[in-house]
Amino acid sequence: MSIQYILEIIGTFAFAISGALAVKDQKHQDWFGASFTAFISSIGGGTLRDILIDSYPLVWISDITIIYAIMAGILVTFIFYKFLLKLRKTLFLFDTFGIALFTIVGTEKALHLGIRPEIAVIMGVFTATMGGVIRDMMTNEIPIIYRKEVYATACFAGACSYLLLDKIGAGRNVAFITASLVIIAIRILAVKFGWSVPRFFR
Amino acid sequence: MSIQYILEIIGTFAFAISGALAVKDQKHQDWFGASFTAFISSIGGGTLRDILIDSYPLVWISDITIIYAIMAGILVTFIFYKFLLKLRKTLFLFDTFGIALFTIVGTEKALHLGIRPEIAVIMGVFTATMGGVIRDMMTNEIPIIYRKEVYATACFAGACSYLLLDKIGAGRNVAFITASLVIIAIRILAVKFGWSVPRFFR
Amino acid sequence: MSIQYILEIIGTFAFAISGALAVKDQKHQDWFGASFTAFISSIGGGTLRDILIDSYPLVWISDITIIYAIMAGILVTFIFYKFLLKLRKTLFLFDTFGIALFTIVGTEKALHLGIRPEIAVIMGVFTATMGGVIRDMMTNEIPIIYRKEVYATACFAGACSYLLLDKIGAGRNVAFITASLVIIAIRILAVKFGWSVPRFFR
Numbered sequence: 340m341s342i343q344y345i346l347e348i349i350g351t352f353a354f355a356i357s358g359a360l361a362v363k364d365q366k367h368q369d370w371f372g373a374s375f376t377a378f379i380s381s382i383g384g385g386t387l388r389d390i391l392i393d394s395y396p397l398v399w400i401s402d403i404t405i406i407y408a409i410m411a412g413i414l415v416t417f418i419f420y421k422f423l424l425k426l427r428k429t430l431f432l433f434d435t436f437g438i439a440l441f442t443i444v445g446t447e448k449a450l451h452l453g454i455r456p457e458i459a460v461i462m463g464v465f466t467a468t469m470g471g472v473i474r475d476m477m478t479n480e481i482p483i484i485y486r487k488e489v490y491a492t493a494c495f496a497g498a499c500s501y502l503l504l505d506k507i508g509a510g511r512n513v514a515f516i517t518a519s520l521v522i523i524a525i526r527i528l529a530v531k532f533g534w535s536v537p538r539f540f541r
Numbered sequence: 542m543s544i545q546y547i548l549e550i551i552g553t554f555a556f557a558i559s560g561a562l563a564v565k566d567q568k569h570q571d572w573f574g575a576s577f578t579a580f581i582s583s584i585g586g587g588t589l590r591d592i593l594i595d596s597y598p599l600v601w602i603s604d605i606t607i608i609y610a611i612m613a614g615i616l617v618t619f620i621f622y623k624f625l626l627k628l629r630k631t632l633f634l635f636d637t638f639g640i641a642l643f644t645i646v647g648t649e650k651a652l653h654l655g656i657r658p659e660i661a662v663i664m665g666v667f668t669a670t671m672g673g674v675i676r677d678m679m680t681n682e683i684p685i686i687y688r689k690e691v692y693a694t695a696c697f698a699g700a701c702s703y704l705l706l707d708k709i710g711a712g713r714n715v716a717f718i719t720a721s722l723v724i725i726a727i728r729i730l731a732v733k734f735g736w737s738v739p740r741f742f743r
Numbered sequence: 744m745s746i747q748y749i750l751e752i753i754g755t756f757a758f759a760i761s762g763a764l765a766v767k768d769q770k771h772q773d774w775f776g777a778s779f780t781a782f783i784s785s786i787g788g789g790t791l792r793d794i795l796i797d798s799y800p801l802v803w804i805s806d807i808t809i810i811y812a813i814m815a816g817i818l819v820t821f822i823f824y825k826f827l828l829k830l831r832k833t834l835f836l837f838d839t840f841g842i843a844l845f846t847i848v849g850t851e852k853a854l855h856l857g858i859r860p861e862i863a864v865i866m867g868v869f870t871a872t873m874g875g876v877i878r879d880m881m882t883n884e885i886p887i888i889y890r891k892e893v894y895a896t897a898c899f900a901g902a903c904s905y906l907l908l909d910k911i912g913a914g915r916n917v918a919f920i921t922a923s924l925v926i927i928a929i930r931i932l933a934v935k936f937g938w939s940v941p942r943f944f945r
Contacts, residue, residue, distance in 0.1 A: 359943070369940035371896045372889045386795070391588070393597040395797040400862050420944060458602050461580075472679065477876065477886050482679050485574045492573045536571035539561070540622060593790070595799040660804050674881065684881050687776045694775045738773035741763070742824060 343444070343515075348408045350440045353433035354381040355412025358474060360423060360430070374413050376474055381409050383470030388445050388462045392452055431530070438467040439522035442494040443515055446501055456502050463498035464491055489529035492536050497522035545646070550610045552642045555635035556583040557614025560676060562625060562632070578676055579615050583607075585672030590647050590664045594654055633732070640669040641724035644696040645717055648703055658704050665700035666693055691731035694738050699724035747848070747919075752812045754844045757837035758785040759816025762878060764827060764834070774821075780878055781817050785809075787874030792849050792866045796856055835934070842871040843926035846898040847919055850905055860906050867902035868895055893933035896940050901926035 358380025362368045382399045389397050399405040416423060423430060445466025449459035468491045471483040484491045501518035509517070528534065560582025564570045584601045591599050601607040618625060625632060647668025651661035670693045673685040686693045703720035711719070730736065762784025766772045786803045793801050803809040820827065827834060849870025853863035872895045875887040888895045905922035913921070932938065 363944060368943045369896075370943050371899070371940050373943035375888060375895070390592060390794060391599060392602065397795060400796065400858060403859055403861060406861055417943060454602060455605055457605060457608055476678055476880055478889070479681060479883060479885060481681060484577060485680070491577070492571075495573070536573050539570045539572050539575035539619060540565060592794060593801060594804065656804060657807055659807060659810055678880055681883060683883060686779060687882070693779070697775070738775050741772045741774050741777035741821060742767060 346440055347444060348404060350437045351381050351405055351408040352412045352415075353437045354441075354470065355409040356416050356423065357430060357434045357437070358470070359413050359416040360420065361474060362478065363420070363424070373416070376478070377413050377416070378409055379477065380470045380474045381405075381412070383473040384441060384466045384468060385445065385470075387469045387473075388448070388466045391465070392449055392454060392462060394448070394452060435523050435526045438490075438494055438526070439497060439519040441467040442497050442522055443501055443518050446498045447515075450505075460495065460498040460502065463501075464494045467491075467494045488533065488535045489525060493522045493525040493529065496525055548642055549646060550606060552639045553583050553607055553610040554614045554617075555639045556643075556672065557611040558618050558625065559632060559636050559639070560672070561615050561618040562622065563673075563676060564680065565622070565626070575618070576615050578680070579618070580611055581679065582672045582676045583611050583614070585675040586643060586668045586670060587647065587672075589671045589675075590650070590668045593667070594651055594656060594664060596650070596654060637725050637728045640692075640696055640728070641699060641721040643669040644699050644724055645703055645720050648700045649717075652707075662697065662700040662704065665703075666696045669693075669696045690735065690737045691727060695724045695727040695731065698727055750844055751848060752808060754841045755785050755809055755812040756816045756819075757841045758845075758874065759813040760820050760827065761834060761838050761841070762874070763817050763820040764824065765878060766882065767824070767828070777820070778817050780882065781820070782813055783881065784874045784878045785813050785816070787877040788845060788870045788872060789849065789874075791873045791877075792852070792870045795869070796853055796858060796866060798852070798856060839927050839930045842894075842898055842930070843901060843923040845871040846901050846926055847905055847922050850902045851919075854909075864899065864902040864906065867905075868898045871895075871898045892937065892939045893929060897926045897929040897933065900929055 355377040358377035359373045361380065362373050362376045382397075382405065386397055386399070389395065442463040444463075446459045446463030448466075449462035450456070454462065468484055474480075475482040497518045500521045501514050504514035504517055505511070557579040560579035561575045563582065564575050564578045584599075584607065588599055588601070591597065644665040646665075648661045648665030650668075651664035652658070656664065670686055676682075677684040699720045702723045703716050706716035706719055707713070759781040762781035763777045765784065766777050766780045786801075786809065790801055790803070793799065846867040848867075850863045850867030852870075853866035854860070858866065872888055878884075879886040901922045904925045905918050908918035908921055909915070
């Protein structure tokens with residue numbers, strides 16, 4: 340549990356950085372706008388999940404560490420953003436690590452609340468991706484899930500892997516790590532080889 | 542109840558089809574994007590209503606049939622979309638049937654929870670239209686309620702009719718069917734004769 | 744309490760007017776669109792706050808006076824909009840009064856529910872600004888918080904002032920009035936002297 344908690348805080352921190360950097364190309368990137376965007380990007384997905392499954396209090400309302408992790412991410416972005424933008428690959432890995440972690444954490448949370456596996460998968464994907472979707476809706480961008488090569492679909496595959504491994508009795512830690520690696524692997528391979536999800540309309 | 546349940550499943554199925562077809566003109570219409578859009582279009586309105594009136598668990602979380610109806614709608618759209626696009630009139634009727642049904646179902650649900658009639662009308666209109674609004678917000682379209690001729694206003698008129706008929710003791714089935722027909726009639730006549738809601742700013 | 748309630752109704756009324764006027768430049772401003780926008784602008788922020796802190800029933804669902812205040816705002820806008828548009832300064836003051844009031848009311852409500860001060864500040868800022876943000880997301884505008892000079896930041900400063908005054912035992916009324924005046928003063932000075940929040944990316 341302790342390791343997972345630390346990972347979640349790191350994931351929140353990483354999402355705050357990628358959220359703050361997302362407004363880089365927007366014309367009006369003042370302190371408030373950047374901080375607000377970082378905040379929404381970090382907690383949006385988990386918040387939507389918890390509202391949908393009626394799980395209160397929301398994590399960031401009951402655990403102030405989340406807020407401090409986001410503030411740390413904003414501060415780090417402010418100080419090091421020129422450096423961070425050079426590290427695009429590192430940031431990509433941070434984001435990939437973040438969506439992998441949040442997908443499985445979200446899926447698990449739903450399952451623990453007695454929610455059906457089909458819905459738990461949706462909750463996992465929402466946890467990982469909806470923060471970015473809400474951010475993009477606010478900044479009038481085409482939402483991330485409509486743009487990126489195999490983004491939410493990687494989360495979907497990871498959540499399904501988790502369920503499968505859980506069902507065949509692989510044990511929670513094996514399922515957690517394997518499913519996370521599935522997401523990370525799909526995402527990295529997709530970007531490296533330009534994979535995209537098949538078109539819906541031929 | 543049984544007939545109403547079957548109608549609701551058909552309405553969800555119809556909304557999923559119109560949701561999936563809505564991304565036809567978007568550049569990035571992969572399987573995930575189309576499915577996600579169909580999902581949001583179908584359950585967005587009812588979900589917002591239930592969050593606002595604190596009615597948990599959400600219908601699509603407790604009843605997996607909803608999810609399967611949406612998946613069926615997505616699959617049917619994928620296989621038959623060329624055919625479906627030729628049937629624009631049929632689709633228009635499906636959507637009209639869907640908003641009529643969801644308006645009255647949403648109004649009734651709010652009333653059953655002891656919510657005031659004025660608010661129940663709002664909940665009915667939200668149930669029918671907010672799925673489309675959220676979909677349009679995500680795809681950066683002008684939301685449907687700001688565009689279409691007499692769309693949400695037809696729902697509003699139908700919900701008010703229901704309340705009126707209920708008040709004068711018309712009986713639930715009469716009120717349900719008559720109010721639905723009011724919405725369907727207004728919508729069909731509005732499209733046929735190009736009716737629009739009066740301008741707010743002259 | 745009575746005075747505060749009257750102020751809240753006036754604030755809702757003022758927000759409805761500024762909401763309805765916000766669609767003035769949109770192409771499709773029919774009665775439904777304008778009313779819907781006024782409604783979302785007025786109750787969006789408080790609704791989001793109450794959903795996040797799980798405070799049910801929502802204020803506008805349990806107290807119908809809110810709905811009537813919004814309807815009055817819509818009607819007044821319809822009749823007097825040419826006159827109101829000439830009064831831009833008066834409207835600015837109404838909006839400023841509204842965000843000041845709603846910031847402190849929102850902060851107080853969160854504190855009364857036992858929520859930590861750091862989160863209560865966020866709830867105060869959300870109460871004042873998120874109605875406008877949701878409105879702007881729906882009408883495909885750049886959200887108000889990304890545009891205006893020192894808008895949400897003024898609310899943030901006011902909410903922090905309230906906490907500080909509360910902590911040093913200034914008494915609730917003194918804290919309420921002083922913090923509101925902080926917001927009003929910052930906002931007026933910001934517009935008068937063209938203040939803006941420092942850029943995040945230099």
